[in-house]
Amino acid sequence: MNKFAFQKELERVCRGEVLLDEPMSQHTSFGIGGPAEAFVCPADIADLREILTIAKEAAKPIFVIGRGTNLLVSDAGVSGLVIRLNQSCSKIRASDGRLCAGAGVELSQILQLCIQQGLGGLEFTAGIPGTVGGAVKGNAGTLKAEISDPLLEVETLDTNSLELSILKKGQIIFKYRRSSLPKELLLTAVTFQLYPEDPVNVKTRVEDYLKTRLTSQPVGEKCAGCIFKNPPGHSAGQLIEQAGCKGMSCGDAMVSELHANFIINRSKAKASDVLKLIDEIRERVRTTSGIELELEIEVVGQ
Incomplete structure (x- = not known):
């Protein structure tokens, strides 16, 4: 399937947004990047499955992004299919200390719910840009805590079989700023085990983390976050x-x-x-x- 046929088939099938030859500079926190052959925002999981089927039939590579943080896209752009999960994986709910969020939910939205419902355990993510899916896959965190710490399980979609499955935290190896989740498994949702806390205390800790980031990092500038990992024992x-x-x-x-x-x-x-x-x-x-x-x-x- 050539590029024109691939793009037309996506436009015909996808119920979400389809952008062709879309500048990736519009979708990364760096504000840098050439055109994506096709940039899609699936309407739901069923739509996502249809889109993945088209990409597979066309032998097109797949790349999934959240808010485009921690990412540098080349000036020549990206061939194949770029998928953003902001519509298809955007639900968030909390019950009995467990918080479940679609992979496309932003960390800031999760913290707002934690404040409202008095749930502690994720305050350290305040000020970290991006979506929870990207944060879990890259094991985002600080010097003292990582997002895998309160993680309970993840839901994934196999881009080959198109089947959904649940992986418990113990089935995934988490290390500094990375996880063992293979590329063919697309994160669709995550579940955290949090603890009850006074909403005032949660809000105060979130604000404290935000203040620290605002005074020590170029928040508000066009950047991708930290460029390099901290070497063992060094900053x-x-x-x-x-x-x-x-x-x-x-x-x-x-x-x-x-x-x-x-x-x-x-x-x-x-x-x-x-x-x-x-x-x-x-x-x-x-x-x-x-x-x-x-x-x-x-x-x-x-």
Whole structure:
């Protein structure tokens, strides 16, 4: 199936939104990225299954995003199908300490429900951008807590068999900023085991975490979050700052003056600008400390 036929078939079948040759810069927190061959927002799980079937028949690669955080898309764009689950996986509910949320629900929405219902255990996610699905898959967190800590189970859709299944936390290996969930398993929902807490206390802790992020990270800037993982026993930000990289720039991409582990898009930065900065940072840190920095963001595209 050629590109034109693939796009037309998606438009015919999909009940959600279909955008063709859509600039990914409009869908990433970095504000960077070339066109996606097809960008779709399925209406529901049944719609998602139909879309995946079309992609499989057309032998097109599949890439799933939440809010486009922790992501750098190439200037050439993404071939195949990009799926956003904001419509099809957007339900959220809580009962008896268990909170279940669709993978497309934003972390900020979850925290609002936690405050309303007096549920503790996820306050540390305050200020972390993106959806809960992406956060769980990448095991987002802080120095003291990770989102896998209160996790109970996840619901996944197999992109090959199109079957839904439940995986308990013990069936998944979680490590620093990653999980063992394979690419063919698409996260559709997650369930957390939280604990009862005074709503005032939950709100206070959420606000405290937000204040800390606002004063230490470039919140509000066009960026992807932390660029590198913290090496064992070290802070990537401190290593980058010690290497003299704060304020360093390439085109419109610049290492943040507030936190050296963030690269910000000052206006119209290209992915190539960011990649050149990444290479230079790695080289300088390697020279000054002997440490090899590992990327935390995901780089995708042609």
